[in-house]
Amino acid sequence: MKKIAIALATAFLLLGCSSEKTEEKVSTPKEKTVVVSQGSKPKTLDPNMYNEIPALFVTEQIFNTLFKIDENGNIVPELAESYEYLSPTELVIKIKKDVKFHNGDTMTVNDVVFSINRMLEKPASKIMIEVIDKVEVIDDSTIKLVLKNSSAPLLFSLAHPLTAILNEKDTKAKNDMISIEPMGTGPYKFVDWGDGEKIELVAFDDYFEGRPKIDKLIIRSITEASSRLAALETGEIDIAFAISPIDSEIVEKNEKLELISKPTTSTEYITLNTTKPPFDNKDYRLAINYALNKQGMADSVFMGMAQPATSIVNPNVFGFSKEVSGYEYNPEKAKELIAKSGVKDPNFTLYCNDSAIRLQLAQIIQANLKDIGVDMKIETLEWGAYIQKTAQGEHTAYIGGWVSGTSDADIVLYPLLHSSSHGGAGNRAFYTNKEFDKEVELGRESVNAEERKEHYKKAQMILQEESPLVVLLYKNENIGINKRVKGFKYDPTTMHNLYNLDVVEE
Structure with missing residues (x-):
């Protein structure tokens, strides 16, 4: 009996040890979190309020x-x-x-x-x-x-x-609280606004297309491109948008990272407030076009990852016309037009948002204009102030970009330049031209693709003649991604939907 008791005790002890080892092997799956960063924080998360990419990228997830x-x-x-x-x-x-x-x-x-x-x-x-x-x-x-x-x-x-x-x-x-407490049907559910600097979202279990593969999505605003790159290199963030062209080679050489550099549907341009001098003068507006070395901007700022623009409509957008030739770089012609304009004070201030790339472009513009006798000052604004001040028409000119979110010329020409769109709706040039309006309206109403292209071509020809905007460049978007993140789908509108993301630890 004593031997039996010892055997039983030993068996129970072994079972206990086995049970403990089994419990040790059972572990909770690690939460899958992806941190992404863009260059500016959203002004609002109310999806109907502003046509601005920092906000629309976030609301696209919600x-x-x-x-x-x-x-x-x-x-x-x-x-x-x-x-x-x-x-x-x-x-x-x-x-x-x-x-x-x-x-x-x-x-x-x-x-x-x-x-x-x-x-x-x-x-x-x-x-x-x-x-x-x-x-x-x-x-x-x-x-x-x-x-x-x-x-x-x-x-x-x-x-x-x-x-x-x-x-x-x-x-x-x-x-109005929807601006910082959005609630939709999308793949990710809003958790925290974080003053727009760090927006936290979590996977929506009941999403009608199926729960996302990741558990948490964090969207951070890191204004400086160098800081965004450093955060990507250290693993602090997983996806970095708007990688500076000069930093793209660093991403390419890092074995843990992948670089995506692809064309967009966007155009970089200068908006001229046509209601204020000196830009209420057409000859002066045309002079600015001839004064700018766009190829030099593409080469020096974008390292060749951009090309000079000829129209506000991007070549990847329906309605773009090759017949719109744009303007050559001709400083002497610019000087002639300024003299012809009769403008007494050719100097002005250019608003620029807090983007290093835009600031570099502004500085080149400043140097180009100095060569023709124009003293242009640069005023740098935080993104929210930049959006508000330009909507209210406080600017004389500002440098910006416009993305065709539908890849159709209508969303470029109508909001940006139709006379019904003055101010916050998009037409911050406060441009008014009845002939232009008519062509854009006919392009909207026609269901025949070739007819629409013809109307949009005529509208772009009017813009070339009138120049309420100075078109600069068509640029690539550069994105750095940690290779542990899978399933990223590039969208040329830059409003990338992150539903398909997954994390695979190697």
């Missing part, structure tokens, strides 16, 4: 739109289930069922109707869909959009992050 543009440039349903044109001015849209908002509410047609009506109240989003006359509810899963006239770009506009679908109850309850 919200969805009725449609989206696939990798081949085609319109496909997103929150919409299907759509049908009953006539050129009647669009019926069936809404997906069982789509959940982040608070657990199921999306209804009332949310969609509320969202569209709200878009029509906000200047930036109104520009996208102002062709809509009214929205009608057909049944609990179907709406009808009644249009003022036919519109070729409407479906593309309804795929832009500016036209995100909101929760009616939540938006009304929060009112």
Whole structure:
């Protein structure tokens, strides 16, 4: 009996040890977190408020739109289930069922109707869909959009992050607080605003297309390109947008990193306030075009990862015209035009946001203009102040960029330069030209692709003659990515959707 007792005790002891070892092997899966960084913090996370990339990149992760543009440039349903044109001015849209908002509410047609009506109240989003006359509810899963006239770009506009679908109850309850407490149907759920410097999102378990592979997405604002690169190299961040061209070689040589450098749908340009001297004078505006060495900017600032622009419409955008020749670098011609203009005080101040690349461009512009006798001062502004001051027309000129978020010329020409878009809606040149307006409107209304191209060509020809903007460059976007991050999909609009991200530890 004594031997049996000892044997049993030994067996229990072994079982206990075995149990402890088994428990040691059971571990909680490591949380998958990806940290990304862009150069400016968003002014707001209200998706309808501003057509600015720092904000729209973030809201792209939180919200969805009725449609989206696939990798081949085609319109496909997103929150919409299907759509049908009953006539050129009647669009019926069936809404997906069982789509959940982040608070657990199921999306209804009332949310969609509320969202569209709200878009029509906000200047930036109104520009996208102002062709809509009214929205009608057909049944609990179907709406009808009644249009003022036919519109070729409407479906593309309804795929832009500016036209995100909101929760009616939540938006009304929060009112303006939606700007720092957004709530949508997207793959990632908002957690913390972090004063815009560090925005925290988590995977939405009930996302209608399936839960994201990563658990947490953190979006940081790091203004200085060198600091952003350093954070990427040390592993503090996983994805860095807007890598300086001069730093791209460093990323390429780092075995832990990958560089993506691809063309965008954006154009870098100078906006001239046509209501203020000296830019209320056309000859003076033309002089600035001839004074600038764009090829020199492409070579020195972008290390060849850019090309001189001829039109505000990017070559990768529908409606770009090769017949718009742009301006050669001709300082002597610039001097002649300044003399012809009769402008007594040719000096002015250029606003620039706090971007190292833009500041370098501004400094080259400053040097080029000094060569023709123009003293240009540079005033650098924080992103939020830059957006606000230029919307209010406080500038004489500013350097900026515009991305065609729909890859269609309409979203470039109409917001930026149509006379109905003055100020915050986009036309910060405060440009007014009835002939230009007419061509852009006809381009909007036609459903024939060749007719649209012809109208947009004529509109771009008018801009070349009038020059309310000085177009500078078409640039690549440079992105540095830690190789442990998989599934990144590049979007030439630069509003990258990060739903497919995953983390693989090697």
